[in-house]
Amino acid sequence: NSKVIQTPRYLVKGQGQKAKMRCIPEKGHPVVFWYQQNKNNEFKFLINFQNQEVLQQIDMTEKRFSAECPSNSPCSLEIQSSEAGDSALYLCASSLNNANTEVFFGKGTRLTVV
């Protein structure tokens, strides 16, 4: 069973508000991923880290999201100014390395932007 912990499970924000969610990866996992799953069940990779360094991120993440994985603190993903289209399930995942090892997922944060 996965030990990736995401908080909060549910988040409701108004348009234009900041939305912040957190993730504690499995102990000993230096690689962390964030994915967005929209209402059509489509997954989108957002960003990944190895320790505190960003490995890859998509354009959308670069422009409107901020994410970090500080040492000895939970990782976080924050939307600077929420839009209705940001309503989705945000999944955090972690792995031992960034190649060929199992990726473990948290239960996700369900964001609703009203």
Added chain:
Amino acid sequence: GDSVTQTEGQVTVSESKSLIINCTYSATSIAYPNLFWYVRYPGEGLQLLLKVITAGQKGSSRGFEATYNKETTSFHLQKASVQESDSAVYYCALSDHNNRIFFGDGTQLVVKP
């Protein structure tokens, strides 16, 4: 880009009957991607069901099987006899060389008693 296609949004099967959930993939960033089936049971997070990293090999777990077919670029999920407890959403996926995962849209399996 890399992508995964699941054609069925929902599959309904009677208990003890056989199951097949279709999955095809397209990989441009990596010749032979790792292929996965993930499952999400109601109220639970995504969890790995099975994984195959070598073309031509079969993976199996909890009675489910899937064979990595590079000729047809398919990775269909099969089970000979389903149970009510198998009701869940099943996601086919592949990973690239950076371990980023590309998911299909999922297939909801409903097992009728």
